[in-house]
Amino acid sequence: MQQRYDYIIVGAGSAGCVLADRLTDSGEHQVLLLEAGGTDKSIFIQMPTALSYPMNTEKYAWQFETVAEQGLDGRQLHCPRGKVLGGSSSINGMVYVRGHACDFDQWEEQGAKGWNYQSCLPYFRRAESWIGGEDNYRGGNGPVGTCGGNDMQRNPLYQAFIDAGKEAGYPETKDYNGYQQEGFGPMHMTVDGGVRASTSNAYLRRALKRDNLTLVKGVVARKVIMEGKTAVGVEFEKSGRVIKAFAKKEVVSSAGSVGSVQLLQLSGIGPKQVLAEAGVELVHDLPGVGQNLQDHLEVYFQYHCTQPITLNSKLGLVSKGLIGTEWILTRKGLGATNHFESCAFIRSRKGLKWPNIQYHFLPAAMRYDGQAAFDGHGFQVHVGPNKPESRGSIEITSSNPSDKPRIEFNYISTEQDRQDWRDCIRLTREILMQPAMDNFRGEEIQPGVDVTSDEAIDQWVTENVESAYHPSCSCKMGADDDPMAVLDEACRVRGVAGLRVVDSSIFPTIPNGNLNAPTIMVAERAADMILGKPSLETNEQAVWIAPDWQQKQRNTAPLRELD
Secondary structure (H helix, E strand, O other), X not given: OOOEEEEEEEOOOOOHHHHHHXXXXXXXXXXXXXXXXXXXXXXXXXXXXHOHHHHOOOOOEEEEEOOOEHHHOOEOOEEEEEOEOOHHHHOOOOEOXXXXXXXXXHHHHOOOOOOOHHHHHHHHHHHEEEOOOOOOOOOEOOOEEEEOOOOOOOOHHHHHHHHHHHHOXXXXXXXXXXXXXXXXXXXXXXXXXXXXXXHHHHHHHHHOOOOOEEXXXXXXXXXXXXXXXXXXXXXXXXXXXXEEEEEEEEEEEOOHHHHHHHHHHHOOEEOHHHHHHHOOOOOEEOOOOOOOEEOOEEEEEEEEEOOOOOHHHHOOHHHHHHHHHHHHHHOOHHHHOOOOOEEEEEOOOOOOOOOOXXXXXXXXXXXXXXXXXXXXXXXXXXEEEOOOOOOEEEEOOOOOOOOOOEEEOOOOOOHHHHHHHHHHHHHHHHHHOOHHHOOOEEEEEEOOOOOOOHHHHHHHHHHHOEEXXXXXXXXXXXXXXXXXXXXOOOOEEOOOEOEEEOOHHXXXXXXXXXXXXXXXXXXHHHHHHHOOOOOOOOOOOOOOOOOOOOOOOOOOOOOOOOO
């Protein structure tokens, strides 16, 4: 293996695979891509319905845990991160949500100059091949295939959920990734021809056909090699050997919201106190590294279903075998979907300009590990507030790269976060009690009809909430005068030459949606920045904002109001 490259990328995940493809495309740059995990050639990764397996498997995911979270009565939450080609895009739920246009305008307001929605939209389009074809918002010939699933027409529960939302007074949206996010409508997924459209499949596969890309799997990244305040390479361990590789142009950390923090801090870049306590020599005091950590929480709101039409009948071994066989032979059927085929984005209170609550609807009632929740049929929504005020931190505890860092999100640590959850539970119950659900809705399984007071809701949420696995914002971009901004608007580490971070850690604030789509967009845009290319041309597109958002929480009063 040669020791000198133009670019070294740490992490072959959602962002790293995009960069590996774009930086090698011209053939003029030698690129080294380092990945801790191994191959993604597993039916459990490639078959969309098997999504709960890789996330809970040591082989494919870092099994991180939070500390005892005070806001959750001392519970520790699971925080898996991809450790395989494709990273978290190979273990996630394949839900394709870009976020609301205002999320990116908010990034710019928070100091990430040039990252407004109109500037980001061309990169969302460049990344995507939408099954419905190209328009002003959607891409038609990008690497990542996106679709609306294949079960929406067959299972009436999906449409019933959308109809219930309209009856509750909310708008309908035909494409929440287009002109209008707010409202109820079909949900989109990163599935291409019935197969998971991870960044490994979409970008890395074609890049590996080029002889100017070197991929090394199964490595432990030990640190960025520094000469003064300049990054010149990466030290990593492979099969017990410590190897040094050098970058003529740049080192890029795409190790994810946990991994990039870890790598920077192990390299002596981070908060002085944290590094001192971990026994790492300070190279550059950068207090924001590992701060500003944000995540989404969600609960499963479950009902019995009075008709035998849910996926609960498909969880047995025989059914799973038949679904798997059909998928292997045809890439079709229930194996080719993540089952989240309808969704919603709503505002929990008046005075919010854009939605802060997201729904994934699932025609099954199951537990977090994918097992049946009870005998019989049921359905559920995964729901939670998406714009939390709470901020956490990630800190290494030693100089050993194999030691897991300390992760604390400070979940539900503000009064507004608590109120958002109360609103969320009450609004959800009201939506699911609308007439459109009458033919299907049995008893409420959880939270349970007696969970109505503020105190009861607070307690139930504290005991039952789980991470939606969206850790982000831990190496945020920001303005020069923001002491907590780790990166400038070109993703360059402040005060260090030759080093960038490109992954979900760079977000200033968490978007209203799942993180894979914005992470891919960020990598597409950063690739142009790294190569010194001009940004893609913007073409101002209209964005729907509720006309009376300052006065009203929704369009009209619900058909059926709760007592």
